[in-house]
Amino acid sequence: MFLHEAQAKDLLAAYGIPLPGGLVACTPDEAGRHAAALDGAVAVKALIHAGGRGLAGGVRFAATPEEAVLCAEDMLGRALVTAQTRSRGEVVDEIYIERALDFSRSLYLSIIVDQRRAVPTLIAAAEGGTAFEQRAMDAPAMVQKYPLGADGGHNPAALAAFLDMLGVPEKAAPAVLDVVEALIRVFMENDATLIEVNPLALMDNHTAVAVDAKIVLDGNALFRHPDLGALRDTARTDETELLAQANEINFVRMDGAIGLVVNGAGLGLATHDMVIEAGGRPANFMDIRTMATAGQIATGIGILLDDPGVRVLLVNVHGGGMTTCDRISDALALAMQTRDRPVPVIFRVAGQNAQAAREAVRALPNPCIIPDTMSEAVRRAVAEATP
Amino acid sequence: MAILITPDARILVQGMTGRAGTFYTRLAMEYGTGEAGGYVAGVTPGKGGTVHLGLPVFDTVAEAVAETAPTASIVLAPAPVAANAMLEAIEAAIPTVVCVTERVPVLDMVRVRDALRGSETVLVGPNSQGILIPGARKLGVMSTADALPGSIGIAARSASLTSEVVARLSAAGMGQSTTIGIGGDPVHGTGFAHCLALFRDDPDTGAVVLIGELGGVEEEEAADFLAAEPYGKPVIALLVGRHAPDDRRMGHAGTVSVLGSGSIAQKTALLELAGVRIAATPDDVVKVLRA
Numbered sequence: 001m002f003l004h005e006a007q008a009k010d011l012l013a014a015y016g017i018p019l020p021g022g023l024v025a026c027t028p029d030e031a032g033r034h035a036a037a038l039d040g041a042v043a044v045k046a047l048i049h050a051g052g053r054g055l056a057g058g059v060r061f062a063a064t065p066e067e068a069v070l071c072a073e074d075m076l077g078r079a080l081v082t083a084q085t086r087s088r089g090e091v092v093d094e095i096y097i098e099r100a101l102d103f104s105r106s107l108y109l110s111i112i113v114d115q116r117r118a119v120p121t122l123i124a125a126a127e128g129g130t131a132f133e134q135r136a137m138d139a140p141a142m143v144q145k146y147p148l149g150a151d152g153g154h155n156p157a158a159l160a161a162f163l164d165m166l167g168v169p170e171k172a173a174p175a176v177l178d179v180v181e182a183l184i185r186v187f188m189e190n191d192a193t194l195i196e197v198n199p200l201a202l203m204d205n206h207t208a209v210a211v212d213a214k215i216v217l218d219g220n221a222l223f224r225h226p227d228l229g230a231l232r233d234t235a236r237t238d239e240t241e242l243l244a245q246a247n248e249i250n251f252v253r254m255d256g257a258i259g260l261v262v263n264g265a266g267l268g269l270a271t272h273d274m275v276i277e278a279g280g281r282p283a284n285f286m287d288i289r290t291m292a293t294a295g296q297i298a299t300g301i302g303i304l305l306d307d308p309g310v311r312v313l314l315v316n317v318h319g320g321g322m323t324t325c326d327r328i329s330d331a332l333a334l335a336m337q338t339r340d341r342p343v344p345v346i347f348r349v350a351g352q353n354a355q356a357a358r359e360a361v362r363a364l365p366n367p368c369i370i371p372d373t374m375s376e377a378v379r380r381a382v383a384e385a386t387p
Numbered sequence: 388m389a390i391l392i393t394p395d396a397r398i399l400v401q402g403m404t405g406r407a408g409t410f411y412t413r414l415a416m417e418y419g420t421g422e423a424g425g426y427v428a429g430v431t432p433g434k435g436g437t438v439h440l441g442l443p444v445f446d447t448v449a450e451a452v453a454e455t456a457p458t459a460s461i462v463l464a465p466a467p468v469a470a471n472a473m474l475e476a477i478e479a480a481i482p483t484v485v486c487v488t489e490r491v492p493v494l495d496m497v498r499v500r501d502a503l504r505g506s507e508t509v510l511v512g513p514n515s516q517g518i519l520i521p522g523a524r525k526l527g528v529m530s531t532a533d534a535l536p537g538s539i540g541i542a543a544r545s546a547s548l549t550s551e552v553v554a555r556l557s558a559a560g561m562g563q564s565t566t567i568g569i570g571g572d573p574v575h576g577t578g579f580a581h582c583l584a585l586f587r588d589d590p591d592t593g594a595v596v597l598i599g600e601l602g603g604v605e606e607e608e609a610a611d612f613l614a615a616e617p618y619g620k621p622v623i624a625l626l627v628g629r630h631a632p633d634d635r636r637m638g639h640a641g642t643v644s645v646l647g648s649g650s651i652a653q654k655t656a657l658l659e660l661a662g663v664r665i666a667a668t669p670d671d672v673v674k675v676l677r678a
Contacts, residue, residue: 191492352530
């Protein structure tokens with residue numbers, strides 16, 4: 001769960017991490033008032049649930065409240081497309097008006113779980129700022145890793161030596177160490193999967209200030225943090241994806257004409273690969289979870305049938321456990337019952353109760369194709385989807 | 388023989404009494420050979436002393452171990468308590484523990500991995516379909532309709548694709564020695580490299596199929612392992628997620644790495660360099676194995 005910047009900074013503030021100071025605005029007027037209150041140059045930042053804003057025009061600077069109003073007018077209500085959003089971007093409903101700082105040196109800091117070692121790991125670089133990812137790819141040696149204990153534990157002297165090796169100026173070191181210690185606590189105590197402070201500004205008075213902050217929380221751990229769960233931005237998540245999720249289906253909406261009905265993430269990815277390589281475009285990614293009932297699967301299929309862009313359904317299911325093939329044919333019949341959508345159905349099933357399911361599907365009013373192999377199924381689906 | 392468990396494994400179920408636990412335990416008991424398919428007991432805190440599916444239920448793993456001497460455990464407990472169930476099994480030194488539970492918090496798995504250091508227990512999962520020895524033992528929740536005893540070892544990150552590949556292999560007369568789901572989560576127990584080492588030393592395994600996907604480091608670690616010394620058996624890999632949209636979770640939490648590593652192109656190149664033959668789709672696995 002991606003927190004937007006203002007949410008992330010609220011969390012950092014609670015742990016005593018120094019911040020530039022900012023206010024959330026929903027209208028240009030409000031942006032102007034906040035800029036006046038902050039008294040000086042401000043940064044105007046789009047509050048979206050994705051990174052890459054700096055390079056995409058989602059962070060601007062205003063010397064006066066009037067300029068802040070103009071920036072706000074330009075940003076609010078428009079979709080911001082960054083390297084990390086979907087292609088249609090994310091509409092900016094809120095902006096963050098923050099005091100602009102003057103600093104010449106900064107650091108990059110983040111904490112993630114290193115998958116190889118299975119421990120939280122501090123990642124740091126001596127020079128933060130925009131386009132950090134690109135610079136890190138060009139010169140991987142600039143990025144240094146410091147593994148922490150499974151409980152976030154670490155030796156403060158060794159951590160101080162690590163920061164020294166990174167080239168943190170001696171006078172700024174105590175402030176940076178304080179920020180790092182606090183970030184570790186934020187990470188461990190809130191079940192974060194990513195915390196990134198980039199840049200951490202090193203100020204002339206030897207303080208360290210988190211100019212930008214990104215926090216991703218573990219959605220699977222929200223049962224421990226009901227207060228953080230309330231920050232989930234359901235308004236901005238695709239409503240069909242939420243509906244599917246509530247029905248034990250992992251669903252990602254796309255914009256093609258081939259509606260995919262698949263169980264399992266791996267089979268879903270394989271189907272997706274095959275459709276694209278055969279020249280087709282999926283309308284979605286679907287992974288029916290094992291606990292899904294026929295009614296729930298019907299809801300998932302209904303999402304596809306209600307999408308006017310969907311010209312064909314491609315069912316690719318391997319039945320087993322609770323998801324038997326006839327549960328899928330039952331779900332198809334249920335979904336068709338309440339809709340007048342005679343789209344062709346390509347029905348490729350294998351595993352438990354496959355034969356019964358094939359017979360059941362022949363009784364549907366829709367044209368049905370029952371191919372032998374996955375490749376054949378994909379070929380037929382692509383052909384049916386081509387106008 | 389098989390790997391990770393033996394065909395006469397004695398199995399404990401942690402979280403047997405719930406809806407899913409009951410459903411999957413019954414199927415697994417019916418599948419295995421011998422008394423109760425090898426299943427010896429269940430653990431559900433608060434239900435100790437009762438009997439479920441004909442098996443004794445205990446409050447703790449320690450009690451179950453003392454009374455029934457299991458050699459393997461399967462965790463079907465809900466996500467909020469799954470880590471504690473795994474820790475309890477590790478504490479009781481059960482040799483092989485499978486965790487099927489999905490959506491276990493990452494930092495819980497960090498704690499579990501910490502407990503595994505210096506322990507004799509091998510953990511498989513979480514978010515794993517488990518381990519299957521066709522015709523002998525089912526320590527998991529996978530489809531068994533098409534499984535056939537034989538000599539192909541399978542280690543996979545995906546349950547559905549394993550079932551699919553098993554069906555293709557069996558239809559072609561190629562049975563399986565052991566199938567293992569290492570799970571779809573970013574932090575998990577045993578991985579491809581360890582499975583490869585075990586399959587290499589298993590006289591009944593003649594070839595290995597890896598089923599991988601984008602993200603994570605499993606395929607990279609397998610490539611490192613295979614490149615280090617001659618393996619002696621054919622290894623083929625089916626890798627999926629070539630065209631998955633960036634930065635989106637596609638069902639498996641492990642599929643997307645925040646730092647952007649783990650592309651299929653990179654994994655394919657490394658595995659090919661290490662001598663692995665690649666199957667582009669599930670339809671190609673048998674063909675590539677025969678080539």
